[in-house]
Amino acid sequence: MGYNLLKGKRGIIFGALNDKSIAWKVAERAVEEGAQITLSNAPIALRMGQINALGEKLNAKVIAADATSVEDLEKVFSESTEALGGKIDFVLHSIGMSPNVRKNKPYDDIDYKLLDTTLNISAISFHKMLQVAKKQDAIAEYGSIVALTYIASQRAIFGYNDMADAKALLESIARSFGYIYGTEKHVRINTISQSPTMTTAGSGIKGFDSFVDFAEKMSPLGNATAEDCANYCMAMFSDLTRKVTMQNLYHDGGFSSMGISAEVMEKYNSGK
Numbered sequence: 526m527g528y529n530l531l532k533g534k535r536g537i538i539f540g541a542l543n544d545k546s547i548a549w550k551v552a553e554r555a556v557e558e559g560a561q562i563t564l565s566n567a568p569i570a571l572r573m574g575q576i577n578a579l580g581e582k583l584n585a586k587v588i589a590a591d592a593t594s595v596e597d598l599e600k601v602f603s604e605s606t607e608a609l610g611g612k613i614d615f616v617l618h619s620i621g622m623s624p625n626v627r628k629n630k631p632y633d634d635i636d637y638k639l640l641d642t643t644l645n646i647s648a649i650s651f652h653k654m655l656q657v658a659k660k661q662d663a664i665a666e667y668g669s670i671v672a673l674t675y676i677a678s679q680r681a682i683f684g685y686n687d688m689a690d691a692k693a694l695l696e697s698i699a700r701s702f703g704y705i706y707g708t709e710k711h712v713r714i715n716t717i718s719q720s721p722t723m724t725t726a727g728s729g730i731k732g733f734d735s736f737v738d739f740a741e742k743m744s745p746l747g748n749a750t751a752e753d754c755a756n757y758c759m760a761m762f763s764d765l766t767r768k769v770t771m772q773n774l775y776h777d778g779g780f781s782s783m784g785i786s787a788e789v790m791e792k793y794n795s796g797k
């Protein structure tokens with residue numbers, strides 16, 4: 526159900542690959558809430574994924590961009606302001622990839638060239654996005670920029686590998702840039718720390734089913750789904766959260782405040 530929370534707003538959604546993607550759900554909800562949007566993803570995702578179908582359905586221009594390329598990002602922001610007819614009110618960074626994870630390299634034996642790629646795609650792309658947006662003065666006053674992160678940035682979670690370092694950097698960029706962009710242009714920048722969610726990126730992590738099951742049993746409200754995350758993004762993009770910036774916001778059914786739950790204790794005691 527829509528509440529017209531984003532009526533008249535313009536947004537850019539990065540990272541919708543298929544209908545499992547968190548960005549896909551965010552794009553659908555944003556349009557339902559009255560926004561006009563553009564979509565962007567890597568050229569290979571445009572060829573292999575289903576983003577073009579989403580673009581047609583939502584009447585949204587799809588702009589190919591490798592998020593590690595400043596030139597490509599410049600194109601996304603200039604073409605978006607042109608296509609949408611004005612400054613951008615909200616941006617979602619929903620991008621992550623680790624070649625070390627893909628190649629099953631353990632954290633204590635990672636390839637450093639691949640680490641560069643992980644950091645560049647999953648974190649530095651966020652800085653590039655913000656720098657391009659600011660240089661073009663493409664974001665409206667009190668515009669809201671959100672990137673998606675995971676709690677492995679703050680706690681050791683076995684198997685999340687170098688993505689944990691990328692997420693720590695991503696969250697730090699949100700704070701450091703958030704100060705500058707907030708003071709100079711009243712633009713707010715936050716990260717949402719989402720529950721493990723069954724998507725293409727998520728299921729690439731070794732033992733991901735166990736992550737999901739464990740988090741479900743630990744969280745008093747259960748895991749937050751991709752649809753729940755899209756709803757939270759609506760609140761963050763709306764004018765109802767105008768004074769929230771530089772925060773890492775947990776959206777995880779309470780997981781981040783737990784030590785051990787009765788359900789996990791029971792499973793442990795039963796030896797299953």
Ligand SMILES: NC(=O)c1ccc[n+]([C@@H]2O[C@H](COP(=O)([O-])OP(=O)(O)OC[C@H]3O[C@@H](n4cnc5c(N)ncnc54)[C@H](O)[C@@H]3O)[C@@H](O)[C@H]2O)c1
Pocket residue numbers: 540541542543545546547548566567570590591592593618619620621622646673674675718719720721722723724725726727728
């Ligand atoms: N799935 C989870 O459990 C979970 C939990 C917390 C946070 N997140 C984060 O949510 C975000 C979205 O992931 P998802 O789970 O929806 O999976 P997803 O695989 O659907 O999305 C990842 C996206 O990153 C894009 N991407 C990769 N390299 C790129 C590049 N060079 N340029 C532009 N785009 C590129 C992919 O094409 C894809 O669309 C990621 O940042 C992820 O780390 C996911």
